[in-house]
Ligand code: ADP
């Protein structure tokens with residue numbers, strides 16, 4: 001068990017954790033317990049000076065900005081949403097090109113989104129990305145009522161809670177399975193390394209080699 005690790009990394013379990021493991025390994029770091037097999041929220045690694053905090057994906061920026069973690073990995077969707085309320089707090093040196101997907105507007109099959117926009121209809125939009133959605137529709141000049149949800153966004157148009165959603169799309173399988181179609185891209189998404197600004201200065205000697213290793217291990221675009 002690590003007593004006084006010099007470095008703390010924040011990660012979410014699931015796809016970001018899985019896709020980060022090979023990057024860590026290329027940096028010579030092995031995570032010695034898996035969050036699916038352990039209820040521990042602080043995981044040791046093969047390096048005595050590095051530990052990993054398991055947090056919700058949308059909480060990673062908070063841990064890093066306040067210095068509870070020195071660095072972490074979060075999706076651009078989460079980072080963009082977070083930055084609207086906490087501008088400039090995080091250093092984002094590397095796009096790791098993992099957990100790739102996109103944010104898109106989706107509606108029920110048969111809902112004429114273009115016509116609704118053209119006619120200046122007021123749209124009810126369900127999303128967990130309220131800032132991203134508000135900015136997207138403001139840029140288009142579309143009036144929206146945003147309905148904040150925490151998950152299963154695809155359900156909202158099916159039960160009359162919303163006309164549209166803004167959510168993550170990857171294969172499109174979830175939209176198809178629920179009779180929805182993507183009608184507009186909002187932004188491409190991949191995960192980025194984020195670093196606490198004070199740690200970057202005070203812990204540069206231990207942090208920088210890890211950041212360099214991540215940079216070299218990052219899968220190329222395409
Ligand atoms: P959550 O509990 O917030 O849904 P996830 O592990 O599903 O956590 O998502 C973490 C990040 O992975 C998201 O912020 C997004 O950047 C990316 N992501 C989410 N869904 C997908 C997907 N289906 N395919 C690829 N990347 C995704």
Ligand code: PRP
Nearest residue numbers: 151152167168169170171172173174175
């Ligand atoms: C994510 C996202 C979409 C789905 C899109 O859900 O919230 O529902 O992936 O991916 P697709 O286009 O390949 O179907 P996730 O699998 O993370 O489930 P959860 O967040 O609801 O647990």
Ligand code: MG
Nearest residue numbers: 014057151168
């Ligand atoms: Mg998810």
